[in-house]
Amino acid sequence: MKTILVPIDFSATATNASNYALALAKQYGIKRIVLYHAYQAPISVDPMVPTVQLLDIDLMKKSSQEGLNQAKAALELLNSGNIQIDTFGEYNILTGGINELCAAVSADLVVMGITGGGAVTETLIGSNAVSVSQHSKLPVIIVPPNAVFEKINKLVLACDFEQVEETTPMKPLTQLLEITGAELHVLHVNTPSKHVIDHSFENMILDRLLKEFSPTYHFIENESFTAGINLFSEKNKIDLIITMPKKHGFFDSLFKKSHTKKLAFHSHLPLMVMHD
Numbered sequence: 163m164k165t166i167l168v169p170i171d172f173s174a175t176a177t178n179a180s181n182y183a184l185a186l187a188k189q190y191g192i193k194r195i196v197l198y199h200a201y202q203a204p205i206s207v208d209p210m211v212p213t214v215q216l217l218d219i220d221l222m223k224k225s226s227q228e229g230l231n232q233a234k235a236a237l238e239l240l241n242s243g244n245i246q247i248d249t250f251g252e253y254n255i256l257t258g259g260i261n262e263l264c265a266a267v268s269a270d271l272v273v274m275g276i277t278g279g280g281a282v283t284e285t286l287i288g289s290n291a292v293s294v295s296q297h298s299k300l301p302v303i304i305v306p307p308n309a310v311f312e313k314i315n316k317l318v319l320a321c322d323f324e325q326v327e328e329t330t331p332m333k334p335l336t337q338l339l340e341i342t343g344a345e346l347h348v349l350h351v352n353t354p355s356k357h358v359i360d361h362s363f364e365n366m367i368l369d370r371l372l373k374e375f376s377p378t379y380h381f382i383e384n385e386s387f388t389a390g391i392n393l394f395s396e397k398n399k400i401d402l403i404i405t406m407p408k409k410h411g412f413f414d415s416l417f418k419k420s421h422t423k424k425l426a427f428h429s430h431l432p433l434m435v436m437h438d
Contacts, residue, residue, distance in 0.1 A: 163341060165194040167269035169256055169294065172199070172229045175307045179275035180237055182303075182432065185311035186273065187245050190341050194246045196267045197233050200256040201226045219253060226251040257293040264300050272302040295435035296407070301334045303402075304433045314342040314401045318349050319377075320391055321406070323361035326368045329406060331436040338404075338434070339375050346377040347398065351390035353383075395431055404434045 168183045170176035183195055201222050230249035237247055250267065264272065276291040295302040317339070339346060348368065350361065365379065384390030395403060 163190065163192055163270040163337065165196060165267060165269045165271075166192055167196050167198055167264055167267060167272045167300075169198045169200070169272070169274045169290070170230075170233055171290075172233065173275070175275035175305075177233070177236065178307060178309070179273055179305040180233065181240065182305045182309065182311045183273040184237055184240055184245065186303075188242065189311070189313055192245070192270075194248065195237070196269065197230055197237070197247065197249045198263065198267075199226050199230055199249075199251040200254045201251065202253065202255065223251065223253070256290055257297045260294055260298050261300075264298065269300060272298055272300055273305060274302070275305050275307065298435075299437065301331075301338070302435045304435065306430055306432070309430070309432050312401050314344045316347065316398065316400045317342070317344045317402050317404055318347045318391070318395055318398070318400045319404045319406075321348050321350055321368065323350055323364040323368070326364050327371065330368065330371060331406060332371060334436050335372075335404070344401070346372065346375050347380060347400065348372075348377045349380045349382070349391060349394055351382055351384050351387045351394075353387055353390075354385060392430065400431060402432050402434055404436060406436050 166183045166187060168176075168180045170180060180195070180197060186192065187195055227249070230251050234247050234249050241247060248267075250263075260272070263269075272294060274291050274294060276289050291302070291304045295304060319335070338344075361381075369377070369379075380394065382390055382394060384393070391403060394400070
């Protein structure tokens, strides 16, 4: 792992995420961080005048670069000098070209903060961080506003034990475990809305896939999937939560309550999203 991409919007949450990315890079010998800002022209419509006014693109570009320069300067104050910090801004939609952008800067991991919350935001609108994690082919670490980097000694993998061989992203998961040397816990939360199912066969398959990492398995009951993971993580001093969201259709991802989305908004720990 050589490069971390950090999308930023110049908020305090984004600053915290970039600080987390720098500490992560220092801990695991990652050599480069790319601070990225996507900007768009806000559209304002005067109801009395049927015209749309757009801000000057050059002005937005200049403002974006100034913000990136300030963010880089602040991060350099925490940098020991061993990590290269680059900036990249463009007129674009953040989620639209995330995979092309990651390829262009040779990123291995995306780290970004999450803001927002509330029923409307979580259920319908979502967050840039959640959207990026849905579209990115790379693992994405979502950093809560007050999270501080801690050396990753313990990981918990949230697993539903359904089609684990087809849906477990072994390459990024293996890479993470090899880099961190962390203790792996696999957690299944059964909620009252779900029927109790025998997971022994899928458990056996996952154990074969992860055999070299000697995972510990946990099966708990909780009214809430999110609360169950948070309580388990606090009790067991977990440093990073890993979730593997299944692929759904557009309307499912937009209107249904996703476990990953709820975790992103309500976890106090960083959340890593990996795709199959």
